Amino acid sequence: MRLRANALIGGVLIGAVLVVALIGAMWTPYDPLEIDLLSKLQSPSATHWLGTDEFGRDVASRAMAGAASSGFIALFTVICAVLAGTAVGVLAGFLRGWTDRVLMAFNDALLAFPGILLALAVMVVIGASRIGLVVALTLANAPSVVRVVRGTVLSLREKEYVEASRMIGNPEWVTMLRHVLPNCIAPVSVLATSMFGWVLLAESALSFLGLGVAPPAPTWGNMLSGARSYLESAVWLGLVPGLCIALTLLGINLLGDALRDRLDPRMQ
């Protein structure tokens, strides 16, 4: 019963974010980029629901437009990191031997860099753009997925049902796809949900350093970092993107847990 409530709340939150992002990509109450210095730093009112920022831009419009770019970046980064990380992790864990050693040496080297530094370096090379952000953040996040998946595979491959599959005469890749991979879902889904939050924040950090989505284009991240200097005079500037990030994360976590349980036959 509790499980359903979680799924419901998570679903509503994520659904709302998706709807807002979709609308934000096409229409916003004001132009999110339009500077109107006459009405700067206004508190929320009937004309500007969520107030205006230091350049007089409508915060509600910027948050809606930001939902589209932040959501896009976070979602694609998580998907790419999980797919790439799982593929490499399963290969390393299942084949072991030299494949494992080479892949893991490379992976550990990546892990040794702080994720944000790695992303920074990649951004410098690729250049600041949405695609660049996704690539950089994927590279920063995939190594931890590789670690987790490889560890899970290493323990799964000793399970007797994997041996039974071998005994049946299944080729190794069938054993891997049918018996090993599906059982990695639980740890990966937990990791993916927490990664989502990290990516949202990392995007803001990179944007702050001028390496993310270039201002004035809004993302929740650069809105948050831009609000820093006005926190005392205009609290809504930080509150709006902060709440957006927090609610999205809450939704993702609830939905992620519900999804993991839903995908596990033992939990039904």
Next chain:
Amino acid sequence: MNAEAPFLHVDGLKLVAERGGNAVVDGVSFDVKRGEFLAIVGESGSGKTMAARAILGLLPPGIRHAGGRITMEGTELLTLAPEALRQLRGAKIGMVFQEPMVSLNPAMRIGAQMAEGLKLHTNLSDLQIRERILAMLARVQIRDPERCIDAWPHEFSGGMRQRIMLASVMLLKPALLIADEPTTALDTLTQGEVLDLMTELAREHGTAVLLITHNLGLVSRYAQRVVVLRKGELVETGVTAHVLHAPAHAYTRQLVDALPRRGPTTTRPGTPEPLIEARQLSVSFPTAKRGWFGRAGTHLAVDAVDLTVHAGETVAVVGGSGSGKTTLGRAMLRLAAASGGEVLFRGQPVPASGKALQPFRLACQLVFQDPYSSLNPRQRIGDAVREPLRLVPGMSAAQMQARVDEVLDEVGLTGFARRFPHELSGGQRQRVAIARAIVRRPAFVVADEPVSALDMSIQAQVLALFQSLQKTHGFACLFISHDLAAVEQIADRVVVMEAGRIVEQGTRDEVFDAPQHAYTRALLAAAPVL
């Protein structure tokens, strides 16, 4: 105090599960007298462990006390303050757990772990504590106690760890020792040694023993009185010999009857050609041991073994843990890489790996010990049983479905095809594993301890099922087991392994009635029988 007066008195104990409110233990009463050896017997779900844990106030979360009393020397234990109860634990009542591999803290030296109890409950100096520990370790026949004190738990085998557990509990000379399946994880020989030691120590210190077990053989050998539990209710209690030889209750009789009995001797029409043959088969593992046993080297798990199995025959491989019996089975199936020798199947050498191995794979199968890890939790029963058929050349989907239904019928799981493994009991899972193994009509099946993880009455059913399937389909079987009673029921021939070598082999009757090798005799002597 009167020696005959009950030392521990359990009266109408009732424990319920908080969710659902089912009674886990329902109105159970029994006494433990001073220095007595009492056994509580029951299958899984009988509430035997919960009843014992309630004595120590160690109920897991979700289980609640709902009635009855437990008194020890007139003190009511259930209402005792946690502080006072802690004083009793260890000092008055000691406990030995089932899993020796996890009941010692791997990050603490043996000496430090053993000293914990003495430091808590006595005022002895460190030197005195050390002397006591050394004496106790010597008493439980640990070689070189001085060294053991500074050793880590991982340096010891399961049997040794269980001795250390026993030693550390007995150091405090408790008045009651609760032993929860203390030897279930050990092989027959070690089991006998540990329980003999436990009995001796208890007698020396006047300690009463409450043994919780599912093994009637152990009950009959060690316990003076026995309490039989079933689904939380007390079924029967009394002097062991009476209860086991003249059970008053139908359930007790059922348990006694479920014990394996020697089957009829089968004479097979002589098939001169062996179905599968191991010639000088060896398997070695690299060892990474340093310190205690020297530098890294190789360990010969299977040492130049010759073994033949004829069509339709059941050959049992028996031996203690570490004797190499499981590795031998895996090596014959080419699941473990052999370091020497060869395997012949129908007269042809079996390649170690590669495509040429496929015909052999299709003709051979394996049934695992643990039904909980041998099935993919995300695969439905029907799919698991169908999977081997997908590799049979030229089998249509309809034929596969028919075969799956037929095999599920045969193992008594009609209509289970849509279920997931977690919805099944251990015995049912093992039936699925057997169905998966025989669905392709293999010529040779290796069964690695197929019933030792199951309850007694389920063991009997699964063994009977296995035998009848073998009769119907005529596959040959390598039956790996340390349970001599099961072997006696099912085997045509018996092979005894010790330290990777075959020390004795012969027909079942030869080996059981006239064992030649000392190790075989020791195994047979340690096997608990009624």
